[in-house]
Amino acid sequence: xxxxxxxxxxxxxxxxxxxxxxxxxxxxxxxxxxxxxxxxxxxxxxxxxxxxxxxxxxxxxxxxxxxxxxxxxxxxxxxxxxxxxxxxxxxxxxxxxxxxxxxxxxxxxxxxxxxxxxxxxxxxxxxxxxxxxxxxxxxxxxxxxxxxxxxxxxxxxxxxxxxxxxxxxxxxxxxxxxxxxxxxxxxxxxxxxxxxxxxxxxxxxxxxxxxxxxxxxxxxxxxxxxxxxxxxxxxxxxxxxxxxxxxxxxxxxxxxxxxxxxxxxxxxxxxxxxxxxxxxxxxxxxxxxxxxxxxxxxxxxxxxxxxxxxxxxxxxxxxxxxxxxxxxxxxxxxxxxxxxxxxxxxxxxxxxxxxxxxxxxxxxxxxxxxxxxxxxxxxxxxxxxxxxxxxxxxxxxxxxxxxxxxxxxxxxxxxxxxxxxxxxxxxxxxxxxxxxxxxxxxxxxxxxxxxxxxxxxxxxxxxxxxxxxxxxxxxxxxxxxxxxxxxxxxxxxxxxxxxxxxxxxxxxxxxxxxxxxxxxxxxxxxxxxxxxxxxxxxxxxxxxxxxxxxxxxxxxxxxxxxxxxxxxxxxxxxxxxxxxxxxxxxxxxxxxxxxxxxxxxxxxxxxxxxxxxxxxxxxxxxxxxxxxxxxxxxxxxxxxxxxxxxxxxxxxxxxxxxxxxxxxxxxxxxxxxxxxxxxxxxxxxxxxxxxxxxxxxxxxxxxxxxxxxxxxxxxxxxxxxxxxxxxxxxxxxxxxx
Numbered sequence: 001x002x003x004x005x006x007x008x009x010x011x012x013x014x015x016x017x018x019x020x021x022x023x024x025x026x027x028x029x030x031x032x033x034x035x036x037x038x039x040x041x042x043x044x045x046x047x048x049x050x051x052x053x054x055x056x057x058x059x060x061x062x063x064x065x066x067x068x069x070x071x072x073x074x075x076x077x078x079x080x081x082x083x084x085x086x087x088x089x090x091x092x093x094x095x096x097x098x099x100x101x102x103x104x105x106x107x108x109x110x111x112x113x114x115x116x117x118x119x120x121x122x123x124x125x126x127x128x129x130x131x132x133x134x135x136x137x138x139x140x141x142x143x144x145x146x147x148x149x150x151x152x153x154x155x156x157x158x159x160x161x162x163x164x165x166x167x168x169x170x171x172x173x174x175x176x177x178x179x180x181x182x183x184x185x186x187x188x189x190x191x192x193x194x195x196x197x198x199x200x201x202x203x204x205x206x207x208x209x210x211x212x213x214x215x216x217x218x219x220x221x222x223x224x225x226x227x228x229x230x231x232x233x234x235x236x237x238x239x240x241x242x243x244x245x246x247x248x249x250x251x252x253x254x255x256x257x258x259x260x261x262x263x264x265x266x267x268x269x270x271x272x273x274x275x276x277x278x279x280x281x282x283x284x285x286x287x288x289x290x291x292x293x294x295x296x297x298x299x300x301x302x303x304x305x306x307x308x309x310x311x312x313x314x315x316x317x318x319x320x321x322x323x324x325x326x327x328x329x330x331x332x333x334x335x336x337x338x339x340x341x342x343x344x345x346x347x348x349x350x351x352x353x354x355x356x357x358x359x360x361x362x363x364x365x366x367x368x369x370x371x372x373x374x375x376x377x378x379x380x381x382x383x384x385x386x387x388x389x390x391x392x393x394x395x396x397x398x399x400x401x402x403x404x405x406x407x408x409x410x411x412x413x414x415x416x417x418x419x420x421x422x423x424x425x426x427x428x429x430x431x432x433x434x435x436x437x438x439x440x441x442x443x444x445x446x447x448x449x450x451x452x453x454x455x456x457x458x459x460x461x462x463x464x465x466x467x468x469x470x471x472x473x474x475x476x477x478x479x480x481x482x483x484x485x486x487x488x489x490x491x492x493x494x495x496x497x498x499x500x501x502x503x504x505x506x507x508x509x510x511x512x513x514x515x516x517x518x519x520x521x522x523x524x525x526x527x528x529x530x531x532x533x534x535x536x537x538x539x540x541x542x543x544x545x546x547x548x549x550x551x552x553x554x555x556x557x558x559x560x561x562x563x564x565x566x567x568x569x570x571x572x573x574x575x576x577x578x579x580x581x582x583x584x585x586x587x588x589x590x591x592x593x594x595x596x597x598x599x600x601x602x603x604x605x606x607x608x609x610x611x612x613x614x615x616x617x618x619x620x621x622x623x624x625x626x627x628x629x630x631x632x633x634x635x636x637x638x639x640x641x642x643x644x645x646x647x648x649x650x651x652x653x654x655x656x657x658x659x660x661x662x663x664x665x666x667x668x669x670x671x672x673x674x675x676x677x678x679x680x681x682x683x684x685x686x687x688x689x690x691x692x693x694x695x696x697x698x699x700x701x702x703x704x705x706x707x708x709x710x711x712x713x714x715x716x717x718x719x720x721x722x723x724x725x726x727x728x729x730x731x732x733x734x735x736x737x
Contacts, residue, residue: 064103065510066470072487075105075460077440083512084437090485090523092502092516099423099437101510102468103187125405128175128430130168131161133451134183134419138172138430144391154429155462169411172430176222180215182356183419184467188215201354204346212241213342215358222359223308227275230302231349238272239339269331271317275304282319284329293327311363312338323371374414378407387411420451425458426465433458476509482526485519494525496688504687521715543677545583546698548666549717551679556586559631570678571699580698584655588619600625601658603727611727616647617654628655658725666697671713674704681717
């Protein structure tokens with residue numbers, strides 16, 4: 001389906017080759033189209049069907065929003081500029097989000113179009129072109145003339161760009177898999193006072209200040225790092241977070257009585273890079289042993305540029321500078337310790353982190369050879385300090401000599417990279433696009449305008465990672481509610497769903513539209529906390545507990561043979577059948593609990609024909625057992641051993657029904673809880689923004705103000721173990737004839 005759809009969209013030049021995808025500025029109008037009306041309509045319907053099928057098969061992504069919300073769904077284009085859509089089966093409509101409210105959307109595998117290696121592989125004649133804005137196009141060169149490069153890509157069709165924008169060309173077979181870059185991962189850095197972001201990168205002005213990069217380091221990785229310091233440098237990069245034992249220590253202090261320096265199996269190694277003055281050291285050590293490498297960087301005062309290769313499984317770290325291996329340290333833990341974070345510490349004068357790019361690494365040690373600023377590297381290891389002058393279908397000319405395309409491994413143009421704020425989009429074929437969303441085209445592709453004004457059509461199904469324009473997580477306001485479901489934690493507010501075709505609606509804090517909640521089970525809404533001063537205390541109110549597990553705070557009016565009459569704020573005055581009631585609390589008491597059950601539920605043989613039915617608990621915890629006949633505002637009438645006794649109502653703090661312990665839970669569609677202890681299972685429900693209303697089987701119509709709500713769950717009641725108040729007959733005595 002993907003290939004056929006791509007052919008329909010791209011075959012527009014009539015020469016049998018894939019043409020450029022239409023952009024916002026050059027779409028065909030009916031007047032300018034060469035197709036007949038019938039053919040055009042047929043293609044249009046075919047496009048609609050293809051896009052529908054493509055959307056249905058589109059793999060899901062995990063979206064992280066600026067307020068900390070997380071939602072799983074599929075990506076699609078929105079009609080408005082700088083907007084995207086998240087499609088989820090939990091909602092009746094797509095959630096529209098601004099790219100300014102998106103931190104990251106990701107699917108795994110992150111980028112199936114690149115390989116996690118750096119060494120020479122089998123040539124594919126497919127090259128990755130890194131441009132000066134941080135974007136990357138992967139494909140085959142169609143033409144290179146007049147300073148314009150045309151490339152045929154798997155992700156974007158045919159693209160064109162100026163040769164002067166090219167920073168690097170790498171054979172795709174040896175293109176390292178980029179995980180993230182500093183410009184698009186600022187929210188991953190937890191920073192202490194002194195660290196801040198600037199247009200150039202990240203700066204630190206306070207000595208001993210730390211920034212921890214929570215970047216999920218892979219087992220094997222490569223980092224390209226550039227740091228500048230105008231004064232005396234004292235900068236450290238360590239694997240792991242900053243614990244009490246030091247950055248990345250991961251263990252406590254080692255006791256070495258008697259001066260022993262033997263290694264203990266429990267000691268973990270520290271791995272760090274230190275830039276001090278005019279030298280750099282790599283250290284792999286614990287309290288017993290260490291391996292270190294030191295090299296001089298005095299030829300570039302005030303600036304450090306390194307390629308670091310780390311293999312956490314073998315405990316190895318390598319540092320390259322200008323392509324030359326400078327240090328290689330290695331010590332293996334008793335068991336491999338894999339760090340997922342990095343720590344940056346500045347102990348000297350202010351530093352500026354201008355570049356930080358993280359790649360996967362295949363573990364193969366790169367060759368050590370000097371690489372000038374501008375060069376062409378061939379697969380046999382030879383280097384020419386020039387770049388391509390001409391590029392044909394199967395050969396390139398460098399410094400006046402033609403070379404086979406298969407011979408090219410890498411080409412550096414010595415062009416500076418200037419990464420401006422924009423979306424960063426990684427695609428499954430290895431290409432990466434940077435730019436701003438313009439909207440969508442007729443086929444459902446997302447239109448992205450890059451820094452040169454070129455509009456590219458990005459198919460949502462090919463996106464593996466989308467980094468938005470937001471730079472950091474912001475805390476949601478205190479009055480925000482939370483939508484929770486499997487794979488979803490979404491901050492926002494519950495709405496009346498009438499305008500969106502659902503019972504309940506939802507407005508995400510990071511969203512631009514209202515959506516209906518379509519899920520019927522497994523969703524929980526956690527409402528914002530309110531001031532405790534406005535909430536009534538449940539022990540002071542009294543509580544009616546039903547056998548289905550529902551609880552209703554309020555005041556007991558009376559207990560009569562026809563039922564329990566109860567007054568509450570949420571349901572008014574109700575009459576509940578006696579066999580539906582499990583327990584009533586009328587005020588504060590030392591309540592009888594499960595530990596008392598074995599003593600209070602014994603049934604003597606003499607009572608087997610007329611067992612007790614209730615327990616009356618006094619405020620101080622005394623218990624009276626019998627058959628409760630009635631209770632009003634003044635008196636409780638209870639039958640004990642065949643005699644009726646009158647008890648002052650003030651002496652009764654709780655009434656417990658003796659009977660089955662299982663909850664006779666009738667199915668319901670919604671379960672709400674309130675801040676004063678209510679739990680109600682509702683058959684129907686609605687919300688008008690001020691109060692939630694619904695019908696409970698035994699209690700009838702209920703209305704709960706929004707400020708009193710604690711949670712709303714979609715689905716039936718949980719089956720939870722209830723108190724055990726079943727009567728247990730005493731053991732029958734043995735008899736002998």
